Amino acid sequence: xxxxxxxxxxxxxxxxxxxxxxxxxxxxxxxxxxxxxxxxxxxxxxxxxxxxxxxxxxxxxxxxxxxxxxxxxxxxxxxxxxxxxxxxxxxxxxxxxxxxxxxxxxxxxxxxxxxxxxxxxxxxxxxxxxxxxxxxxxxxxxxxxxxxxxxxxxxxxxxxxxxxxxxxxxxxxxxxxxxxxxxxxxxxxxxxxxxxxxxxxxxxxxxxxxxxxxxxxxxxxxxxxxxxxxxxxxxxxxxxxxxxxxxxxxxxxxxxxxxxxxxxxxxxxxxxxxxxxxxxxxxxxxxxxxxxxxxxxxxxxxxxxxxxxxxxxxxxxxxxxxxxxxxxxxxxxxxxxxxxxxxxxxxxxxxxxxxxxxxxxxxxxxxxxxxxxxxxxxxxxxxxxxxxxxxxxxx
Amino acid sequence: xxxxxxxxxxxxxxxxxxxxxxxxxxxxxxxxxxxxxxxxxxxxxxxxxxxxxxxxxxxxxxxxxxxxxxxxxxxxxxxxxxxxxxxxxxxxxxxxxxxxxxxxxxxxxxxxxxxxxxxxxxxxxxxxxxxxxxxxxxxxxxxxxxxxxxxxxxxxxxxxxxxxxxxxxxxxxxxxxxxxxxxxxxxxxxxxxxxxxxxxxxxxxxxxxxxxxxxxxxxxxxxxxxxxxxxxxxxxxxxxxxxxxxxxxxxxxxxxxxxxxxxxxxxxxxxxxxxxxxxxxxxxxxxxxxxxxxxxxxxxxxxxxxxxxxxxxxxxxxxxxxxxxxxxxxxxxxxxxxxxxxxxxxxxxxxxxxxxxxxxxxx
Numbered sequence: 001x002x003x004x005x006x007x008x009x010x011x012x013x014x015x016x017x018x019x020x021x022x023x024x025x026x027x028x029x030x031x032x033x034x035x036x037x038x039x040x041x042x043x044x045x046x047x048x049x050x051x052x053x054x055x056x057x058x059x060x061x062x063x064x065x066x067x068x069x070x071x072x073x074x075x076x077x078x079x080x081x082x083x084x085x086x087x088x089x090x091x092x093x094x095x096x097x098x099x100x101x102x103x104x105x106x107x108x109x110x111x112x113x114x115x116x117x118x119x120x121x122x123x124x125x126x127x128x129x130x131x132x133x134x135x136x137x138x139x140x141x142x143x144x145x146x147x148x149x150x151x152x153x154x155x156x157x158x159x160x161x162x163x164x165x166x167x168x169x170x171x172x173x174x175x176x177x178x179x180x181x182x183x184x185x186x187x188x189x190x191x192x193x194x195x196x197x198x199x200x201x202x203x204x205x206x207x208x209x210x211x212x213x214x215x216x217x218x219x220x221x222x223x224x225x226x227x228x229x230x231x232x233x234x235x236x237x238x239x240x241x242x243x244x245x246x247x248x249x250x251x252x253x254x255x256x257x258x259x260x261x262x263x264x265x266x267x268x269x270x271x272x273x274x275x276x277x278x279x280x281x282x283x284x285x286x287x288x289x290x291x292x293x294x295x296x297x298x299x300x301x302x303x304x305x306x307x308x309x310x311x312x313x314x315x316x317x318x319x320x321x322x323x324x325x326x327x328x329x330x331x332x333x334x335x336x337x338x339x340x341x342x343x344x345x346x347x348x349x350x351x352x353x354x355x356x357x358x359x360x361x362x363x364x365x366x367x368x369x370x371x372x373x374x375x376x377x378x379x380x381x382x383x384x385x386x387x388x389x390x391x392x393x394x395x
Numbered sequence: 396x397x398x399x400x401x402x403x404x405x406x407x408x409x410x411x412x413x414x415x416x417x418x419x420x421x422x423x424x425x426x427x428x429x430x431x432x433x434x435x436x437x438x439x440x441x442x443x444x445x446x447x448x449x450x451x452x453x454x455x456x457x458x459x460x461x462x463x464x465x466x467x468x469x470x471x472x473x474x475x476x477x478x479x480x481x482x483x484x485x486x487x488x489x490x491x492x493x494x495x496x497x498x499x500x501x502x503x504x505x506x507x508x509x510x511x512x513x514x515x516x517x518x519x520x521x522x523x524x525x526x527x528x529x530x531x532x533x534x535x536x537x538x539x540x541x542x543x544x545x546x547x548x549x550x551x552x553x554x555x556x557x558x559x560x561x562x563x564x565x566x567x568x569x570x571x572x573x574x575x576x577x578x579x580x581x582x583x584x585x586x587x588x589x590x591x592x593x594x595x596x597x598x599x600x601x602x603x604x605x606x607x608x609x610x611x612x613x614x615x616x617x618x619x620x621x622x623x624x625x626x627x628x629x630x631x632x633x634x635x636x637x638x639x640x641x642x643x644x645x646x647x648x649x650x651x652x653x654x655x656x657x658x659x660x661x662x663x664x665x666x667x668x669x670x671x672x673x674x675x676x677x678x679x680x681x682x683x684x685x686x687x688x689x690x691x692x693x694x695x696x697x698x699x700x701x702x703x704x705x706x707x708x709x710x711x712x713x714x715x716x717x718x719x720x721x722x723x724x725x726x727x728x729x730x731x732x733x734x735x736x737x738x739x740x741x742x743x744x745x746x747x748x749x750x751x752x753x754x755x756x757x758x
Contacts, residue, residue: 001492001493002492002493003490003492024521026519050632054475055455056448056454056455057448057449058448058454061516062516062517062518063449063513063514063517064447064475064517064744065519066475067632067744067745067748067749068635069635070632070633070634070635070748071635071636075632076632076633076634077631077632077633077647078631078632079629079630079631080476080630080632081474081476081480081483081484081630082474082475082476083472083473083474083475083484084448084455084457084473084474084475085455085457085471085473086455086457086458092472092473095472096484096487098491099484099487099490099491099493100487102492102493103490103491103492104490105487105490126454127454129453129454130453130454130455130458131458132459239493240470241470241471241472242468242470243442243457243461243462243466243467243468243469243470243471244468245467246458246459246462257468258468268468269470272470276493379455380457380458381458383458383461384457384461384471386470
């Protein structure tokens with residue numbers, strides 16, 4: 001039981017696109033921070049502490065870029081820390097911000113981050129360096145080939161087709177039309193996805209997220225501040241995280257603790273978050289999920305591990321439209337990571353978009369009657385998983 | 396505060412650990428801390444890591460190091476500021492009431508990193524990178540500023556170097572380096588005027604792990620005893636730009652000490668028995684002592700601080716471990732008699748952009 005309630009009372013996002021040449025890195029972070037402060041009705045002096053969300057700095061070329069951003073986000077003179085768990089960073093940063101307030105030590109925390117992934121000529125070259133020098137560097141592994149392998153395994157286990165993954169892309173790009181900040185958006189057909197250039201089987205170009213620049217921020221607050229400044233906050237009712245092993249081979253086969261292709265880390269992370277949030281039947285109690293889905297194949301195993309359906313059933317439900325806006329479960333009304341991926345903050349964008357749904361501020365992407373929303377993040381070799389449950393009521 | 400130290404371990408200090416991969420250093424240190432606390436890894440409900448990708452030479456270093464740090468199938472988060480900021484995050488997790496038994500680990504194999512190249516790449520690309528700023532130059536600017544502000548002379552600094560090395564010589568957990576003569580210090584080459592090479596603490600390889608729990612966990616496990624309580628904690632970041640005020644004011648340093656002391660319920664810093672300072676140069680050591688104005692009853696850096704060992708990224712957490720050992724009566728040859736309250740300081744960033752202070756009490 002947390003010592004203090006924690007709620008999201010302000011959200012800020014910038015537009016996400018490949019290059020934002022008229023802004024420096026720190027100006028991007030500032031735009032998001034200001035957006036969140038304005039949304040919460042607070043000023044910089046109202047913030048007690050800051051958590052910075054930034055994954056590998058090699059993408060944009062300044063080590064510890066968060067320290068450069070300190071003055072721009074009004075953090076000077078305040079407690080400050082940067083969190084980094086690869087692609088899961090944004091979710092982890094949110095959890096770090098959460099414990100600042102839940103501990104009762106701080107009233108308000110700004111969680112903010114920015115990324116400029118396209119500053120590097122090829123992010124996948126940087127991402128090859130995440131692997132073990134002796135065993136995996138030479139294996140041509142990067143995040144695309146890595147997840148392509150687990151996707152092949154999932155397809156083998158459950159009979160999933162490339163067309164079923166293409167349908168996920170079509171839905172995501174369509175949803176993103178309602179999100180003014182999304183990087184990629186539009187009306188695609190399954191044929192469009194199937195005919196896009198092959199990258200790494202089964203992935204085609206449109207199965208893969210873009211390399212985005214942009215920033216996001218949320219303001220977390222305790223009860224006192226929430227009551228004074230927000231009539232419709234998004235309470236953080238549950239957090240869960242799990243780290244497994246970097247070695248993918250240890251996550252396949254009969255002795256694996258967590259199955260790679262099922263993204264089974266989310267079974268345990270979700271169980272913990274659900275227990276805190278009082279979620280016993282996720283299908284009935286959760287209306288929106290903002291999943292970390294940099295590839296078209298990332299949604300199905302997460303939905304299954306998080307208890308929205310049985311193993312191997314997500315693809316069928318997807319075909320039937322169960323994950324469309326306002327259907328059984330609205331999956332990534334924002335368009336998700338498939339449409340915008342500023343890696344260092346993507347997990348935070350998931351939380352921000354989920355919070356907007358609970359706060360009734362999602363604009364054209366708003367789903368009616370959202371009481372609970374779930375946000376996820378994934379990092380490393382799909383070895384870092386975390387999730388956050390946001391609710392209209394405090395549990 | 397409701398945060399207790401159950402056990403800890405420090406990797407043996409070394410200028411260059413040549414017989415182990417970083418993963419093995421981290422595993423050995425984490426394993427030893429669990430053993431010290433009498434805890435099985437399965438009992439942990441979370442892990443906190445403090446590490447630097449750039450100094451570890453990997454893009455996401457925790458991918459390979461989370462498991463050796465005990466993180467397999469645990470809720471794990473990494474912070475990248477410094478080892479002592481890792482303690483801040485770990486303490487917040489315990490204080491939140493959501494977590495009760497954790498393992499905190501931080502490390503730095505500086506012998507494998509091009510240290511100043513990593514520091515230079517911390518510069519933003521428009522102003523400081525073109526002029527070639529690195530850590531030594533930032534420390535040189537600091538040395539100039541505090542020398543002017545506090546009237547620190549080079550002879551003061553050289554004596555401080557000797558004092559630090561003499562203390563470090565007694566610390567069996569440190570490098571036990573030979574104490575240089577005043578003449579050797581005074582004639583060592585400049586690295587950034589007025590800072591000379593022997594006035595800098597040399598970077599070393601090392602690591603620290605601590606097992607940390609809540610009072611709730613302790614009350615449910617009467618067979619375990621804490622070795623220290625974390626009673627005060629504060630941290631703060633300052634401006635990125637190295638202006639005169641930031642360099643010589645030491646505002647972040649002094650405020651962080653004051654806030655930690657206040658949280659610990661101390662009337663003032665005079666109630667501290669031990670203070671372990673993260674003095675990366677002897678200029679820092681003299682300037683820090685100058686502004687803290689500690690009484691003679693307080694021993695300052697009995698471990699030798701970074702002059703004993705300086706695994707740069709986690710030197711603040713090494714200080715925390717030394718402080719815990721002091722209040723636990725386990726500091727060995729550098730034990731301060733009757734030490735009940737000890738403060739540990741850590742800093743990070745160019746010319747101490749960030750400061751953190753933790754205060755421990757005996758239990």
